[in-house]
Amino acid sequence: MSDDLPDREGNRLGRRIKRYAQVGAGMGGIAAKVAGQRVFGITPDNDKTARELKQALGGLKGPIMKVAQMLATVPDVVPAEFSLELSELQSAAPPMGWPFVKRRMRAELGAGWEARFKTFEREASAAASLGQVHRATGLDGRSLATKLQYPDMQSAVEADLNQLGLVFSIHRRLDQTVNTREIYAEIRARLVEELDYEREAAHMRLYTAIFADEPRIAVPEVVSELSTHRLLTMTWLEGAPLLSFREHTLAERNAIAEAMFIAWWRPFNQYGVIHGDPHLGNYTVRPDLGINLLDYGCIRIFPPAFVESVVELYRGLETNDRDRTAEAYKSWGFTNLSNELIDVLNVWAGFIYAPMLDNRVRSIADGVSPADYGRKEAFEVHQALKKLGPVTPPREFVFMDRAAIGLGGVFLHLGAELNFHKLFNEAIEGFETGKLGKRQAAALKKARVPLPI
Numbered sequence: 290m291s292d293d294l295p296d297r298e299g300n301r302l303g304r305r306i307k308r309y310a311q312v313g314a315g316m317g318g319i320a321a322k323v324a325g326q327r328v329f330g331i332t333p334d335n336d337k338t339a340r341e342l343k344q345a346l347g348g349l350k351g352p353i354m355k356v357a358q359m360l361a362t363v364p365d366v367v368p369a370e371f372s373l374e375l376s377e378l379q380s381a382a383p384p385m386g387w388p389f390v391k392r393r394m395r396a397e398l399g400a401g402w403e404a405r406f407k408t409f410e411r412e413a414s415a416a417a418s419l420g421q422v423h424r425a426t427g428l429d430g431r432s433l434a435t436k437l438q439y440p441d442m443q444s445a446v447e448a449d450l451n452q453l454g455l456v457f458s459i460h461r462r463l464d465q466t467v468n469t470r471e472i473y474a475e476i477r478a479r480l481v482e483e484l485d486y487e488r489e490a491a492h493m494r495l496y497t498a499i500f501a502d503e504p505r506i507a508v509p510e511v512v513s514e515l516s517t518h519r520l521l522t523m524t525w526l527e528g529a530p531l532l533s534f535r536e537h538t539l540a541e542r543n544a545i546a547e548a549m550f551i552a553w554w555r556p557f558n559q560y561g562v563i564h565g566d567p568h569l570g571n572y573t574v575r576p577d578l579g580i581n582l583l584d585y586g587c588i589r590i591f592p593p594a595f596v597e598s599v600v601e602l603y604r605g606l607e608t609n610d611r612d613r614t615a616e617a618y619k620s621w622g623f624t625n626l627s628n629e630l631i632d633v634l635n636v637w638a639g640f641i642y643a644p645m646l647d648n649r650v651r652s653i654a655d656g657v658s659p660a661d662y663g664r665k666e667a668f669e670v671h672q673a674l675k676k677l678g679p680v681t682p683p684r685e686f687v688f689m690d691r692a693a694i695g696l697g698g699v700f701l702h703l704g705a706e707l708n709f710h711k712l713f714n715e716a717i718e719g720f721e722t723g724k725l726g727k728r729q730a731a732a733l734k735k736a737r738v739p740l741p742i
Contacts, residue, residue, distance in 0.1 A: 384413035384421045385439060393437045397520040405515060409435070415570070419483060419586070424525060432525035433512060442484055450477050466674045468681040475684035478742040479565070483586035486521040488739055492585035493523065495736035496564075499556050505548040505579040526581040528573025532702060539706065544578040546705030547712065552582050553696050554716040558600070561591040561729045565688035567695015569702070589688040590733070590741045593726040594620060599689075600720055603713075606635070606642055614638070621683045630680075633673040640666040641693055644709035653700040653709070662697050 390411070394402045403409060407426040414434075415422040419442055425433040454473055482488055490511045500506045507526055515522035534545060549572070556562040564571075566587040573581045598617040605613030615626055618634055639646075640663060644653050654662060674680055700707075733740075 384416035385437075387411050389440065390423065390437060393440070393520065394435075397517040398515065406433075417570075417584075425522075427512065427515075431512075432527075433515075434509065434523050434525045435515070436486070436521040436523075438484070438486065438519040446480055446484060450480065466671060466678045466680075468679055471681055471684040472687050475687040479587055479589065479688060481742055485518060485739075486516065486586075487518050489521055489585045489588075490516055490523075491736050491738040492588040495560075495562065495588075495732060495738055496556065496582065496585065498732060498736060499560060499562075500552075500582075503551065503555075506552050507575065507579060507581045509581075509583065526573065526575075526583070528575050528581045531569055531572050531574055531580075531699065534574055535702060535704065539704070541578055542703040543705050543707055545574055545580065546700050546703050546707055548578070548580045549696065549699055550707070550709070550712050551716070552580060553692065554713065557591075557596065558716045558720060559725075559728065560732050561593055561596045561725055563589050563591070563689060563692050565589045565692045567692055567698065569699070572699070587688070589685070589692075590729075590738070591685055591689075593729060595683070595685050596725055597722050600717055602638055603642055603645065603717075606638060607646055621685075623680065627677070630677050633670055633677060636666055636673070637670050641690075645713035646710065648708065648710040650706050650708050652704070652706050653697045657701065659698040659701045662701060663694050 390413075398405060405428065407428055407430065409425040410423050412423075413421040414424050420436050420438040423435045423437070425435050427433050490513070493508055493511050497508045497510070500508060509523035509526055512522040512524070531545070534542060553563060556564070564582060564585070564587070566584060568584075571582070571584045573583065575581060598620045601620075602614055602617035604610070605615075605617060611631065614635065615631055618626055618631065623630070623634070644651065
């Protein structure tokens with residue numbers, strides 16, 4: 290058993306072996322087929338393979354589905370055809386039935402758990418990769434959301450992460466352009482954290498404090514007396530799906546997009562924290578066009594020095610200061626920074642920062658679909674690194690890039706047109722190197738957020 294997985298529900302060998310069989314049977318054959326096609330120079334049928342992969346994973350709950358969804362949002366990791374199929378996995382996850390719900394609630398709150406609610410709906414209102422949500426009413430009349438973790442998730446995490454490690458090991462043998470060891474370490478740490486609902490509750494307290502004076506962004510309130518390590522009860526926030534606003538006026542869509550921009554960049558620039566899961570189901574829109582920010586399992590807390598270098602890189606690109614951009618890359622651990630390598634890294638940096646460097650009202654990317662956002666640039670960088678690499682990206686890049694791509698996808702879905710330069714500079718106004726660390730430490734302490742794994 291891994292040292293960083295708490296043995297709360299028996300992270301047992303037998304359950305892990307069963308999980309290996311479930312995941313391996315689905316993915317092994319597909320991986321072998323694709324590898325064989327490439328060895329013999331056969332062009333894979335990506336549409337067919339993507340459907341097969343979704344079918345193989347669709348019946349499995351847990352981290353393997355979470356990883357698949359994450360890979361679907363990162364450009365150039367999987368073909369575009371895969372993104373569409375994999376992105377549907379979360380909405381396709383079947384919920385557990387009432388017998389499981391009763392067992393979980395009894396285990397977490399005791400035999401008389403139903404008496405602690407005025408009402409509790411038997412049917413799940415949402416089902417995701419690690420748990421499902423039921424609506425309820427508290428004894429005080431408040432509308433509540435109760436999130437129950439699926440059974441045997443610790444065994445599933447251990448098994449799925451070992452399978453993922455094997456996949457990355459094979460990938461390193463086939464393509465050494467990017468060293469994936471730090472990527473794997475980052476995914477492992479964040480998935481382990483997502484099992485801890487007490488940590489997620491602390492994240493919600495942190496975001497509540499960050500946005501206490503921001504009426505456009507709402508955070509659910511944790512109901513501590515009805516929450517445990519595997520059960521999280523919070524207030525229910527009413528709102529409509531974000532995609533239902535695609536046909537609204539441009540002014541309304543821009544208002545939603547501006548709130549989304551603030552929800553992502555303000556925590557990062559002021560506290561070194563991001564909401565790292567860009568799935569569209571994690572946001573709903575209120576009638577006043579403010580947003581409800583949901584699901585705090587995948588929160589990434591960054592070292593202050595990393596955040597400071599993000600701002601430094603922006604300043605270097607803004608002023609065309611090559612030495613300043615090179616120092617930012619160096620601070621993140623990039624080595625052998627030749628002029629050629631800096632130019633390649635600047636392709637991706639230029640893509641991420643382009644809207645913020647352009648002082649005008651514009652879309653996040655003209656003529657690009659959400660599924661293709663960032664793919665052209667990622668492919669260009671990957672091809673160039675084949676000649677200059679290998680490189681080892683900082684592990685912090687995994688969820689920062691994932692969240693940035695997800696946020697850009699939201700703007701594209703909405704067709705928003707904003708002055709991103711103005712918004713970003715407002716977000717970093719008054720930013721001073723050295724002050725972020727104290728602010729972050731105080732906020733984490735007050736919200737009782739455990740240190741990241």
